[in-house]
Amino acid sequence: MKYVDELRDGATARRLAAAIAAEADPDRGYRFMEFCGGHTHAVFRYGVPDLLPPNVHLIHGPGCPVCVLPVGRVDAAIELARRPEVILCTYGDLLRVPGSRRSSLLRARAEGADVRMVYSPADSLRIAREHPDREVVFFAIGFETTTPPTAVVVRRAEAEGLANFSVVSNHVLTPPAMAHLLDSPELDGPAAPSLDGFIGPSHVSTIIGSAPYEPFAREHGRPVVIAGFEPLDVMQAIRMLIRQVNAGRAEVENEYTRAVTRVGNRKAQELVSAVFAVRESFEWRGMGSVPGSGLEVRPEYAHLDAERRFGVAVGQPRENRACICPSVLRGAARPTECTLFGTTCTPDHPMGSCMVSSEGACAAHYAYGRTR
Numbered sequence: 001m002k003y004v005d006e007l008r009d010g011a012t013a014r015r016l017a018a019a020i021a022a023e024a025d026p027d028r029g030y031r032f033m034e035f036c037g038g039h040t041h042a043v044f045r046y047g048v049p050d051l052l053p054p055n056v057h058l059i060h061g062p063g064c065p066v067c068v069l070p071v072g073r074v075d076a077a078i079e080l081a082r083r084p085e086v087i088l089c090t091y092g093d094l095l096r097v098p099g100s101r102r103s104s105l106l107r108a109r110a111e112g113a114d115v116r117m118v119y120s121p122a123d124s125l126r127i128a129r130e131h132p133d134r135e136v137v138f139f140a141i142g143f144e145t146t147t148p149p150t151a152v153v154v155r156r157a158e159a160e161g162l163a164n165f166s167v168v169s170n171h172v173l174t175p176p177a178m179a180h181l182l183d184s185p186e187l188d189g190p191a192a193p194s195l196d197g198f199i200g201p202s203h204v205s206t207i208i209g210s211a212p213y214e215p216f217a218r219e220h221g222r223p224v225v226i227a228g229f230e231p232l233d234v235m236q237a238i239r240m241l242i243r244q245v246n247a248g249r250a251e252v253e254n255e256y257t258r259a260v261t262r263v264g265n266r267k268a269q270e271l272v273s274a275v276f277a278v279r280e281s282f283e284w285r286g287m288g289s290v291p292g293s294g295l296e297v298r299p300e301y302a303h304l305d306a307e308r309r310f311g312v313a314v315g316q317p318r319e320n321r322a323c324i325c326p327s328v329l330r331g332a333a334r335p336t337e338c339t340l341f342g343t344t345c346t347p348d349h350p351m352g353s354c355m356v357s358s359e360g361a362c363a364a365h366y367a368y369g370r371t372r
């Protein structure tokens, strides 16, 4: 299959591994973060770390939308779902994410709340049409890739005059989060080994393009190489990063030219800007409050904004202290450093969001038998 088989070819992977080994300077280490959870799964699924020289390290980033949702927002979703007039619609993974005191949307549903799993925002719009006597709330999560479909349903609900539909926006933005990670003392401070560059996200970049990474690559002096999800994409991106580091360059390069351009998808960007505004700051699990990193529904669509409509408040959560998801999400710890990993916490019985989502680092370590 074109663009699949040729990017998974073992012989080419071995040649690329040899080229990486030849170009990596043995007298230094390289630490590259794959921001996106999809890349984390790809590197483990295809054994990419085993093909790299021992001084080239991959650090998992926070690019998993379910994982980065703070527990306080999970609690808010549960509280909203418990209102008798509400049908709360959201994606399947989110149902299993533990809130405070081991609550979850799944548990709330077992206790009588009307929580529906949907595959797309359009499903929740259909449910709203089918239940005009109920308040249907779409609890939206995701990075720039999933924001345009949410914008579409907000506009459609407006056009149809659907009075019983609204959205909680938990949509987040990638470039501010990457910049924030570079400001993190755990990753970039004098006491910690430095991060040498990023493998940039694939799908997010198809929407936003490569240009939004340029300011922080320049300001923080860290290269970014946008890569596709196939193993040879990731290996080629690592090679490009090593070349930049060796040459003392910090530029944005695009390995994924078959899908990503510098400007991205302008139509999707316009749609998102028409419906959403950038929040002053947004709380990320593990990273705290990140300036300019979240989207809220614009005042023009206030009647479709469930946060305003229901006065959704995000309180102080009670987190499971044994779960080190927050450190895993900012690349400061590996999943296997968690004492619950693979014992108390498994994909069937997740204790934290990083084990729930198929894009979570703990789930990836567990699925592919990584013990380090």
Ligand code: SF4
Binding pocket: 322, 323, 324, 325, 328, 335, 338, 339, 340, 341, 342, 345, 346, 350, 351, 352, 353, 354, 355, 356, 362
């Ligand atoms: Fe949290 Fe489970 Fe990962 Fe530990 S293994 S950090 S408890 S999700």
